[in-house]
Amino acid sequence: MICWRCREKVEGPLCVSCGALQPPPAAPDHFDVLGLDRAWSVERQEIDAAWRARSRLVHPDRFAAKSAVERRMSLQWTAAINSARRALRDPVRRGWYLATGRDRPADEPGGSLDPDFLEQIFELQLEAQGDPQGVAAQASAMRDAVMGELDARLQAWEQGDRTAPPTGVTELLDRMKYLDNLAQPGA
Amino acid sequence: MAYSDKLIDHYENPQNVGSMDKAAPDVGTGLVGAPACGDVMKLQLKINDDGIIEDAKFKTFGCGSAIASSSLVTTMVKGQSIEAAEQIKNSDIAAELALPPVKIHCSVLAEDAIKAAIADYRKKRAQQG
Numbered sequence: 001m002i003c004w005r006c007r008e009k010v011e012g013p014l015c016v017s018c019g020a021l022q023p024p025p026a027a028p029d030h031f032d033v034l035g036l037d038r039a040w041s042v043e044r045q046e047i048d049a050a051w052r053a054r055s056r057l058v059h060p061d062r063f064a065a066k067s068a069v070e071r072r073m074s075l076q077w078t079a080a081i082n083s084a085r086r087a088l089r090d091p092v093r094r095g096w097y098l099a100t101g102r103d104r105p106a107d108e109p110g111g112s113l114d115p116d117f118l119e120q121i122f123e124l125q126l127e128a129q130g131d132p133q134g135v136a137a138q139a140s141a142m143r144d145a146v147m148g149e150l151d152a153r154l155q156a157w158e159q160g161d162r163t164a165p166p167t168g169v170t171e172l173l174d175r176m177k178y179l180d181n182l183a184q185p186g187a
Numbered sequence: 188m189a190y191s192d193k194l195i196d197h198y199e200n201p202q203n204v205g206s207m208d209k210a211a212p213d214v215g216t217g218l219v220g221a222p223a224c225g226d227v228m229k230l231q232l233k234i235n236d237d238g239i240i241e242d243a244k245f246k247t248f249g250c251g252s253a254i255a256s257s258s259l260v261t262t263m264v265k266g267q268s269i270e271a272a273e274q275i276k277n278s279d280i281a282a283e284l285a286l287p288p289v290k291i292h293c294s295v296l297a298e299d300a301i302k303a304a305i306a307d308y309r310k311k312r313a314q315q316g
Contacts, residue, residue, distance in 0.1 A: 108223040108292065118220045122227050125248040177225035181248075 013057050013077055021063060021070045024077045030084035030097060038162055040098060040154035044089055051085040092176050095150060098157075099169045113174050121178045132185050139182030146175050190251075191285035197255035202262050205244040207231045212315060215308025217300040221292060226253045230260065230300035234308050238269045245300075252290035256280050256297035269305055 003010045006018035012035065013022055024033065031038045034050040058077035063070045087103050088094045096104045128135035150172045157166035206229070207214045213233055220227045226249025233242040243261035247254045259280060264272040280286075280294035 104223060106223055106289070108221075113220055113222060115218065118218050118227060121220065122218060122229055122246075122248070125227060126246075174222035177222055178220065178227070179225075181225040 013054065021058065021066075021073045021077070023073050024080045028080045028084070030087050033080045033084045034088070036088075038098070040095065040151075040158050040166075042088070042094075047085060047088050051081055054081045091147075091150075092173055095154060095166075095169055096173050098154070099165050099167070099173070101165060113171070117175060117178075121182070124182055128182060128185065136183050136185060139179050143176065143179040143183050146172050146179065190287075193259075194252065194255045194284040194286070197258040197284065198251040201245075201254055201258040203242075203244050203258065203265075204246060206246060207233060207242070207244055212311055213308075215304040215306070215311070217303030217305075217307060219296055219299045219303055221249075221253075221296050223292070224249065226250065226293070226296065228253060228257050228296050228300050230257060230297075230304045232264065232272075232301075232304045232308065234269060240264050240267050240269065240272055249296075250290070250293065252284070252286055252293040253296060255284055256286070256293045257300065259283060260297045260301060264301065269308075272301055273305060275301055 001010050001022065002008070003015040003018060003020055003022065005020040006015060008015060008017035010016065010022055013024070014020070015022060029038075034047065034054055036042065036047070036050050055078070058074055058081065060071065060074045060078060063074040066074075083103070086093070087097050093104065124135050124139060150169060153169055153172070154166055207216075209216050209231070211233075213235065215232045215234060217230045217232075218227070219230075226247070228245065228247040228249065230243065230245045232240050235241050243264050245257040245261050247257045260275070263275060263279075275298060277291070277294040277298040280297050281291050284294070286294055
């Protein structure tokens with residue numbers, strides 16, 4: 001990219017030549033926005049650290065006395081890094097983003113889930129009315145098993161060239177919330 | 188955010204909670220779920236030979252809006268023909284309960300449950316020949 005102010009080549013949010021804030025990408029990739037490699041195995045602390053580093057560069061306080069253009073870009077950058085942090089911090093959200101290239105809306109209606117699994121969840125919910133702790137322990141073990149499988153598949157994907165999105169993971173991700181609800185009743 | 192009286196009423200006094208024999212030839216069962224929130228909804232319809240829904244029962248594990256949506260649906264479909272029940276849209280449910288935008292997906296789940304229950308009933312009928 002070319003700096004909009006001094007016409008030098010730029011990478012990242014700020015121009016190294018003139019210090020001008022650059023516009024955030026039009027269709028931002030959450031990993032790009034934070035300056036991270038596209039990966040599954042990334043610690044929460046790494047994401048937080050990347051977010052903090054970017055936040056220091058693009059924070060609106062730094063641009064309060066600058067031009068209207070830069071003030072607006074600073075707000076756009078801040079929104080973009082905040083969304084990126086939210087989408088990548090949680091492993092389930094991160095897996096979803098890697099697999100689909102988008103954030104999952106909180107109100108997304110039903111998917112096509114294995115009917116036997118749904119039946120099992122329903123039965124566990126019924127059982128939980130009498131024995132919440134027993135069911136919570138069972139659901140927690142099931143959740144760990146799904147997470148283990150998810151982790152194995154995404155690590156295998158990570159070993160490749162990472163150009164194509166990982167496959168076969170959305171169905172596993174779809175199971176997580178049902179199991180979370182059972183594993184942490186009232187949470 | 189204020190919920191409508193109707194929604195609160197269906198949540199606090201849900202209608203037609205329960206279950207029917209899943210194996211009965213005149214009972215259609217719809218089990219649907221929303222992976223984003225983890226809600227599960229089971230709707231069962233008892234349908235007579237004239238294709239009229241004689242009874243409806245539901246059991247929902249989820250938020251208040253999901254419970255109210257499924258409760259409302261049982262009251263809407265009772266006494267209706269299958270064809271009329273199939274015409275019920277999630278927007279009808281959402282409007283009736285004045286669901287806030289973030290809860291519209293609960294009404295989608297309820298519409299899916301009706302369709303799934305009817306499909307299950309039809310499949311049973313077809314298998315009986």
